[in-house]
């Protein structure tokens with residue numbers, strides 16, 4: 001048996017939409033930061049029959065079953081018991097599937113001595129959930145449709161911090177998988193999204209290399225708002241925000257306009273992630289905590305990639 005931990009990641013340049021065909025390959029490049037503090041811990045044991053338990057509850061999960069079946073086409077794997085727990089809400093726009101699949105593949109690799117490299121583990125994790133490929137690495141991470149996931153910059157090289165404003169713990173009504181397929185097939189903006197994302201990715205990589213916070217802030221907020229415009233233009237429209245989300249966006253914009261080094265990003269859920277330079281974290285957290293639509297605030301730094309730990 002082995003135990004692995006992984007952290008969720010949040011994209012600063014978003015992906016939304018798959019390439020046609022098999023393999024769960026994103027259609028466009030994306031760039032993320034891996035978060036510390038939020039953690040999924042997964043244990044894999046050889047067992048008499050397959051089972052899955054998440055946060056203490058027995059579960060059937062088609063994506064987990066599909067990934068294990070795909071691994072069995074390539075490797076000889078016995079039946080296994082998978083036990084996973086996390087310290088943050090599942091399915092609420094905090095990338096629980098990313099940390100979940102990254103930890104699962106890492107634990108399977110170790111338990112059954114598959115000898116996979118981080119890049120190979122990322123490719124397997126991507127089959128479970130595409131953004132999971134990014135959680136194999138720490139710090140700043142790129143996910144290219146052709147080249148796969150790779151580290152761009154170590155977390156110590158630019159230690160940004162993130163304040164997460166949780167505005168709801170409810171599970172999202174439309175999953176990312178379903179939502180992005182709906183956008184691809186119905187949004188009149190999907191072509192523009194596909195065409196413009198590579199430029200956002202190049203701009204963000206450059207900003208990270210130069211440690212240019214303002215340039216990264218501009219590109220990341222643009223990518224986020226463009227993603228949500230794409231979602232809104234889908235039929236039926238995808239609206240992941242609530243009133244607290246809007247209040248938090250306005251608060252972050254107010255701070256940034258007054259010179260505080262902070263920008264917002266939002267995924268397929270209502271939580272607002274405020275990315276900031278460490279000197280601004282307390283100011284940002286205090287401001288977001290004041291908002292009536294914000295249930296609680298979490299402060300996290302940048303995290304390491306998925307790894308095996310002692311039980």
Ligand code: 2P0
Pocket residue numbers: 010011013014015016024030097098128129130131132176177178227266267268
């Ligand atoms: C991202 N998101 O780049 C974008 C932005 C959410 C909004 O990747 O279908 O969990 O399981 O492969 O990777 C969420 O989608 O989707 C996601 P599946 P995934 O982070």
